[in-house]
Amino acid sequence: MKKVAYYKGCLASLSAKELDISTRALAPKVGYELLELESVTCCGAGDIHEAEPDYYLHLNARILSYAEATGCDTLMTVCNVCTLNLRQANYQLQIDTGLRERVNDNLEQVGVPRYLGTVEVKHFLWLIAGESFAELQAVAHKGLKGLKVAPFYGCQILRPSKLMGFDDPDKPTSLERIIEACGGEAIDYPAKIKCCGFPIIQAREDTALAELIQPIEQAKEAGADAMVTPCPLCHLSLDAWQSKLKKKTGKDFQMPILHLSQLVGVAAGLTDSELKFRRHVVSVAPVVEKLSV
Amino acid sequence: MQVGLKIWRYDAKTGDRALKEYEITAPEEATLLDCLDIVKDRHDGSLAYRKSCRMMICGSCGMRMDGGAVLACKTRMYEIAQAGHVPVISAMGNLPIVKDLVVDMEPFWQKMRAVDPYLRPRYDQAQERENVVSQPQMDVIHKESLCINCGCCVSECNSMESDPDFLGPAALAKGMRFVGDPRDGATIERLERYSEPHGLWDCTRCYFCNERCPKGVDPRDAIAKLGAEAMKNGIDRDMGARHAKWFVTSAKTTGWLRETELVPKTQGIIASIKEVKFAMGLAVKGKVPPPFPPHVAADVHESRALFDLVKAQGRDGAAGIVQGERALGRIEAHHEAAGGRDPYNEPDSAPRPFLPSEREESEGVAAT
Numbered sequence: 001m002k003k004v005a006y007y008k009g010c011l012a013s014l015s016a017k018e019l020d021i022s023t024r025a026l027a028p029k030v031g032y033e034l035l036e037l038e039s040v041t042c043c044g045a046g047d048i049h050e051a052e053p054d055y056y057l058h059l060n061a062r063i064l065s066y067a068e069a070t071g072c073d074t075l076m077t078v079c080n081v082c083t084l085n086l087r088q089a090n091y092q093l094q095i096d097t098g099l100r101e102r103v104n105d106n107l108e109q110v111g112v113p114r115y116l117g118t119v120e121v122k123h124f125l126w127l128i129a130g131e132s133f134a135e136l137q138a139v140a141h142k143g144l145k146g147l148k149v150a151p152f153y154g155c156q157i158l159r160p161s162k163l164m165g166f167d168d169p170d171k172p173t174s175l176e177r178i179i180e181a182c183g184g185e186a187i188d189y190p191a192k193i194k195c196c197g198f199p200i201i202q203a204r205e206d207t208a209l210a211e212l213i214q215p216i217e218q219a220k221e222a223g224a225d226a227m228v229t230p231c232p233l234c235h236l237s238l239d240a241w242q243s244k245l246k247k248k249t250g251k252d253f254q255m256p257i258l259h260l261s262q263l264v265g266v267a268a269g270l271t272d273s274e275l276k277f278r279r280h281v282v283s284v285a286p287v288v289e290k291l292s293v
Numbered sequence: 294m295q296v297g298l299k300i301w302r303y304d305a306k307t308g309d310r311a312l313k314e315y316e317i318t319a320p321e322e323a324t325l326l327d328c329l330d331i332v333k334d335r336h337d338g339s340l341a342y343r344k345s346c347r348m349m350i351c352g353s354c355g356m357r358m359d360g361g362a363v364l365a366c367k368t369r370m371y372e373i374a375q376a377g378h379v380p381v382i383s384a385m386g387n388l389p390i391v392k393d394l395v396v397d398m399e400p401f402w403q404k405m406r407a408v409d410p411y412l413r414p415r416y417d418q419a420q421e422r423e424n425v426v427s428q429p430q431m432d433v434i435h436k437e438s439l440c441i442n443c444g445c446c447v448s449e450c451n452s453m454e455s456d457p458d459f460l461g462p463a464a465l466a467k468g469m470r471f472v473g474d475p476r477d478g479a480t481i482e483r484l485e486r487y488s489e490p491h492g493l494w495d496c497t498r499c500y501f502c503n504e505r506c507p508k509g510v511d512p513r514d515a516i517a518k519l520g521a522e523a524m525k526n527g528i529d530r531d532m533g534a535r536h537a538k539w540f541v542t543s544a545k546t547t548g549w550l551r552e553t554e555l556v557p558k559t560q561g562i563i564a565s566i567k568e569v570k571f572a573m574g575l576a577v578k579g580k581v582p583p584p585f586p587p588h589v590a591a592d593v594h595e596s597r598a599l600f601d602l603v604k605a606q607g608r609d610g611a612a613g614i615v616q617g618e619r620a621l622g623r624i625e626a627h628h629e630a631a632g633g634r635d636p637y638n639e640p641d642s643a644p645r646p647f648l649p650s651e652r653e654e655s656e657g658v659a660a661t
Contacts, residue, residue, distance in 0.1 A: 010550035014582040015575075039592035041548035046498050047540035050520035053613025054606070058599045059544060088617070096620035106606075110598040155451075159500035160511075162621075169504055170361050190360070195451040195499035202559045203532035204495050210455030211497060240575055279579050 004074040004127075005067035005119070006034035009082040010042050011232035018276035019232050022261040023078050023124060025274035030128055030135040030264075035070045037063065043085040046156075046199060060089035061103045065115040075121045078261070080231035084156035086121040087163050093117055123157055125230040125260055126166045129174035136181055140267040143183030145291055149263065150187040150219035150227045151175030154234040155195050169193070175228060178260070182267035189218040198237040205244070212237055213245055216253050226256040226287045228263045235259055240281045256284040266291060294321050296328050296370050297379035300340065303390050313337075314379070319370065325382070326354050326365035329394075342394040349507065352443030356394045357383045362445035364507045385448035387457070400457070401444050404464040408487065412471060415478035430475050433615050437470035437515050439508045446502035446512050458491040462502035462512030465493055469515040472522055473611055484523045493519045494533025514618075518611035525610035532559050545600040548590025553581055 006027075012020040027034050040063045042048075049056040063086060067075040077083045093100045094117040104114040128136045153172055161169040172193065176186040194215060197208030216238060219227050229235050239257040246252045258266075262275050266287075277284040298315045317331045326344055333340045345351040347366045354365040358380045373380060388396035446462040453459045460468075468487050471477045487493050493516050502512040520537065523529065529538060539558040543551045556572070557565040575581050582588065590596070608616060637645040 010552065013549060013588060014552050015580040017579065039590060039595070041590050041593065041596045042540065042544050042550050044544065045540055045550070046517075047537035048544060049614070050517045051524045051534075051537040051541050052600075052603075052609070053517070053521050053611075054603045054608040054616070055541065055544070055600055055613075057613065057617065058603050059596060062596065062599065088621075092617040092620040094620075096617070099616060099620065106599065106602050109602060110595045111592075112595055112599075155499040155501075160503040160513075170359070195497045195501075197451075197455075197497055199498045200452070200495060200533065202556060203536055204456070207452055207456040207459070207495060208497070211451055236580070240580060243574060244571065281575060281578050281580065 001028065001033045002031055002074075003033045003035055003070075003072050004076045005070045005072040006036045006076050007040060007043075007063060007067065007082060007086070008036070009077065009079040009232070010045070011236065012078055016232040016235060016259070016279075018279040019078055019235070019259045019261060021276050022259060022265045022270060022274055025270050026261050026265045026268060027124075029139045029268050030132050032076070032127065032132070034076065035072060037066050037070070040066055043082045045081050045085065049085065056085070057089050057092065057099075058103055058106060060086055061093055061115050062107060062112050064090055064093070064119050064121075065107060065113050067119045068115060069113055073118060073120060074127075075119050076124055076127065077121060078124050078230075078259075079233065080123070080154045080156040081233055083121060083123045084163065090117075090119065090121055091163060123166075123230060125157065125174055125178075128264065129178055130166070133177070133181070136178065136264065140182040140264060142267050142269040144179070144263075144267050145183060147184045147287065147290060148187050148223055148225045149179045149184045149258075150189060150215075150222065150224035151179060151192055152196070152215050152219070152227050152229040152234060152238065153193050154229055154231040155193075157230055158193055175230070175260070178264060179228065182264055184263075184267075187219060187222045187224045189215070189222045189224075191215040191218045196231075196234040196237045198233040201237055201241065208237070209241065209245060209248055212241055213249065213251075216242065216245070216255050217251070220253050220255055224255070225290060226258055226263075226284070228258045228260055230260045232259065242282050254282060254286075256280070256282055256287050258284070258287070294319060294323075294371065294374050296323070296374045298328060298332065299379055299381045300332070300393070301381070301383040302340070302393050303384070304393075305389070305391055312381070319374075321371050323370050324366050325356075325358065325363070325368040325370055328370055329365060329382075340394075341392040350441060352441035355385050355443040355445045355448065357385055357448065362386070362448040362505045364443055364445065367507050385444055387447055387450060387453050387461075388444065396444070398444065401442070401447055401463065404460050405442070405467060407460065408464045408468040409471070409479070409483065410464075410467045412474060412477055413479040414476055424476055426475055432618075433611060434470050434473040436510050436618070437466050437473065440466055440470070440510045441508055443507065445505045445507055446510070449501035449505045451499040451501060452495050452497045456491060456495060459495045460487070460492050462496075462516065465496070465519060466510050466512040466515035468493075469519050469522075469611075472519060480522070481526060481528070484519065484526055484528050487519055488523050488528050488531050488534070490531075492531075493523070494531045511621075514614060518614050521614060522610045535559050541600075545597045546593075547587045548593040548596055549588050551584065551587060553584045 044056040158169040179186040191214040195211050197211035201208040296319050303310045343353040345353040349367050384390045384394050453461045496516045536559040
């Protein structure tokens with residue numbers, strides 16, 4: 001069992017608790033003991049990076065510092081946005097020693113340990129599609145029984161690739177490999193690497209909805225039974241904003257949206273109380289029915 | 294080498310559209326542009342595409358290969374041909390196609406003109422002495438100055454695809470080029486204008502522009518710098534700005550995002566009343582966490598203290614982002630050194646150049 005520091009981020013703590021619960025249930029089955037970071041904050045979600053960039057850097061340095069203090073070499077994330085924010089800050093602090101010194105002096109002043117730069121930030125997707133793929137294959141025995149699943153990556157786990165670097169940003173394969181390892185059929189469609197619109201869904205709803213409809217519509221047309229995403233922000237827009245798409249366009253997709261840990265969790269035999277499908281806005285019942293036959 | 298290409302042919306006048314396949318012989322060092330020249334010279338003279346400098350400076354030959362925007366003159370074909378792959382070549386996205394691979398750049402230039410892409414000096418008469426701008430001041434707009442107006446970022450912009458009026462990555466990066474210029478006197482006016490609807494707060498942060506830019510401009514980062522400068526100057530009426538501000542408030546009060554209050558804080562109380570029905574639908578599923586008692590991170594006093602400390606150090610606005618670019622700029626160098634050849638580490642190689650920051654440091658040391 002490998003110990004990793006676990007940063008769940010805001011959404012998995014609040015509106016997407018089902019992501020946190022299913023991740024905790026699944027992680028030990030694929031070889032990870034999660035050490036949760038208690039005294040950490042929001043990563044800033046691109047918003048603090050824009051509103052108070054220097055504060056963004058310090059907030060993320062503080063998270064990295066507490067991850068380092070656990071003695072783990074890996075900080076595991078379950079959200080694309082957290083992944084980008086933390087990886088960007090981490091690169092800057094690891095490579096630019098002058099910057100790291102300045103940030104560390106500030107951290108020290110408020111009682112946070114200095115960050116030495118020894119932590120790597122990795123999304124759960126990268127762990128189970130990479131170093132723990134064999135463990136994943138072993139636990140996915142219950143299988144998805146040929147369920148047609150459309151992978152939706154979201155933006156900030158692919159781009160900018162010089163900061164991410166796990167998947168080919170244009171032809172990613174990690175979600176497809178996982179779907180197939182779990183006994184599902186991966187559906188291909190062009191919008192799987194595009195934006196769900198979430199960052200501007202409140203400030204510019206029309207633009208965001210016009211982005212959001214593309215992946216859902218394409219996945220539906222390609223015959224998907226469900227979509228899966230590694231990002232709780234993508235999950236929220238794909239799941240909760242389908243009702244707004246219906247209102248705006250008249251199209252009622254009823255497309256079940258699964259978190260990555262739920263999709264693998266179903267295949268690995270997690271229970272209802274570990275999957276928490278009832279917390280979804282669009283019913284996952286058709287998927288559950290298909291798998292129980 | 295043998296190179297296969299599938300090219301989308303299109304004629305705006307007739308509306309005819311066809312995917313045509315070409316098989317050509319090209320030298321091993323050939324770029325995509327060289328291959329198109331061979332197609333046009335020896336196989337099909339009717340093929341239309343733009344080119345000029347052939348050396349990544351003029352920005353004429355932006356087009357799509359396998360759905361992603363590239364500069365044809367920067368794209369080597371050897372590995373693609375060796376792999377037996379036949380790429381699909383098409384015109385750039387988000388711009389009307391005139392013929393084959395030629396797009397109408399007028400919407401691009403319209404947006405460029407809308408940001409006043411020229412210096413508006415602080416003075417109206419010629420100065421007696423030259424205006425010297427220091428290297429650190431120029432570093433702020435170094436990346437933005439590299440733009441060659443090729444349109445590759447605009448081609449892939451997810452927001453512009455959904456809202457054709459969005460100013461877009463190229464024009465906004467150009468805007469930052471002047472907002473960040475210490476000689477420019479129209480900073481506030483620019484920030485006000487760029488903060489209007491279809492401006493900087495319409496960016497959906499998909500990072501396609503950073504991914505595709507062939508020159509390392511990183512337009513998304515430029516847009517973030519504009520946002521930071523707008524906030525620094527108190528230009529924060531837009532919903533996007535208020536949304537961003539609420540994250541800051543959340544981080545320094547409870548540590549975690551105060552999700553439930555985000556909608557009224559972004560849209561205002563009146564507008565968010567319209568969202569009540571939608572919110573109730575989410576609340577039933579537990580998607581609306583109650584605001585009281587707030588979910589407070591342990592030791593949140595540290596993040597409050599950090600905020601005060603950092604604010605007092607005055608790296609507000611774009612400076613906070615620019616300070617990280619030294620590291621980001623070196624990522625590519627770092628990767629190249631790990632996987633490829635280091636041209637400065639060979640016998641008889643030229644002396645290794647200093648990065649601007651290093652030169653300053655070394656000169657600083659020499660001076661003292």
